[in-house]
Amino acid sequence: MPDAERYNERTALVVVDVQNDFADPSGGLYVQGGETIIERVNEEVAAARAAGAFVVYTQDWHPESTPHFQKDGGVWPVHCVMDTWGAELHPDLHIQGDVLRKGTGGEDGYSGFTVRDPESGAEAPTALERMLRERGVERIVVVGLAADVCVKATALDGRATGLATTVLRDATRGVGVEPGDTERAFAALEGAGVTVE
Ligand code: VGL
Ligand code: ZN
Numbered sequence: 001m002p003d004a005e006r007y008n009e010r011t012a013l014v015v016v017d018v019q020n021d022f023a024d025p026s027g028g029l030y031v032q033g034g035e036t037i038i039e040r041v042n043e044e045v046a047a048a049r050a051a052g053a054f055v056v057y058t059q060d061w062h063p064e065s066t067p068h069f070q071k072d073g074g075v076w077p078v079h080c081v082m083d084t085w086g087a088e089l090h091p092d093l094h095i096q097g098d099v100l101r102k103g104t105g106g107e108d109g110y111s112g113f114t115v116r117d118p119e120s121g122a123e124a125p126t127a128l129e130r131m132l133r134e135r136g137v138e139r140i141v142v143v144g145l146a147a148d149v150c151v152k153a154t155a156l157d158g159r160a161t162g163l164a165t166t167v168l169r170d171a172t173r174g175v176g177v178e179p180g181d182t183e184r185a186f187a188a189l190e191g192a193g194v195t196v197e
Helices: 034-050 128-134 147-160 181-191
Strands: 011-016 055-060 098-102 114-116 123-125 139-145 164-173
Touching: 011 034, 011 147, 034 055, 034 139, 034 164, 055 128, 055 147, 098 128, 123 128, 139 147, 147 164, 147 181, 164 181
Parallel strands: 011 055, 011 139, 055 098, 139 164
Antiparallel strands: 114 123
16 A cells, blocks of 8 residues: 555554664664664655654653563563663654653553553553544554564554554564564464554
């Protein structure tokens, strides 16, 4: 589908975690090729705005110490520590919408829709669903980083809340902790009723 036809006032573009730590080769949790999607994401931002669609950006935003990090018993190298260069949205990204921070309380903030306590597993909603409902959004297009982690979690939650959900393959890249993770993520998304385009 050409960009311009993807959006209308009931379709929102969700730009996930296009931050220095993921998108810059010297970032703390660099996603291979992360910097190469930014131009594509900017095209989607422009197309969405031109069609009157809502654009929202998520930003992984962790305290210095959180069980999300390897050094504190979790699984990830330190990344996106609040108020550091790594947590800033990439300077080439066009920001034309609201920015929603996730993980601020030390939770695993994989999905833009929910955060999860890494110790108890308890989940809590973020403001995203309310922001979308308030604007009458029925459909979301999800792009950004990383395809197999936060893009996947956001798209699955979007679909689970009843939104028609599309992920654009050429506007995302996977971190691929295990080989094949990114392809498996696309398959899991399709299996859950998400359109992978
Ligand atoms: C992410 C790993 C840890 C992501 C965030 O944005 O995909 N991945 N925290
Ligand atoms: Zn994180």
